Amino acid sequence: GRVKVQMTGASGHSIVLYRMENDDICTLSIGCLMTGRAYRAEAVVEDGAEALMIPRGAFDRLMDQSAGFRLGIMESYGRRLDDLMLLVEEVAFRRMDKRLEEWLLARGALGPVMITHQELAVELGTAREVVSRLLKELERRDMVRLSRGKIEVTGLLESPPPA
Incomplete structure (x- = not known):
């Protein structure tokens, strides 16, 4: 088990x-x-x-x-x-956005990750609100697709170009 x-x-x-x-x-x-x-x-x-x-x-x-x-x-x-x-x-x-990206890359390569924002926050040791905000940003950049209890990695996660 x-x-x-x-x-x-x-x-x-x-x-x-x-x-x-x-x-x-x-x-x-x-x-x-x-x-x-x-x-x-x-x-x-x-x-x-x-x-x-x-x-x-x-x-x-x-x-x-x-x-x-x-x-x-x-x-x-x-x-x-x-x-x-x-x-x-x-x-x-380590910055939370980098930790989140690495976590998603490690688990999202084989298909959708079935996890809630709250469960992901517990995995990473942060607040659900932080995870939700960071995931929304990744979704805005077309790197993930979010739905209830599911995260699909749709593109390579990498740092955005410097502003």
């Missing part, structure tokens, strides 16, 4: 932190088990999934007694930390 892990901030805006596929370990769950603290995130099942939950006591014992288990957990944690650092870099340092 597939599970999306997202976080909602005090502003009410959400961002997708990562997705888990078969045999992935939830990094935030690892953090909760290690610290005993909860995090403001939620897991949303996108495709039917089965999950294995480990009680904290069993997790602690396995971390203490099994080098293989400990190594697997730490490797998984390290990989996901790298992914999260890239996400922070994207959100903090």
Whole structure:
């Protein structure tokens, strides 16, 4: 299956932190088990999934007694930390219009993308209004065609010529 892990901030805006596929370990769950603290995130099942939950006591014992288990957990944690650092870099340092264009290019090459403006805003970690404004501009430039819950990439997305 597939599970999306997202976080909602005090502003009410959400961002997708990562997705888990078969045999992935939830990094935030690892953090909760290690610290005993909860995090403001939620897991949303996108495709039917089965999950294995480990009680904290069993997790602690396995971390203490099994080098293989400990190594697997730490490797998984390290990989996901790298992914999260890239996400922070994207959100903090890249322009939203460029992030949107890249997202559309990556997913729109195979046909229409079935997604609402709100869902796309969560994917990119911004407000729906920002996504709607940027999509309208791309539509005005004949680069996308918009309809309810669907975005079709109709032209190569590239930066407009300098004004």
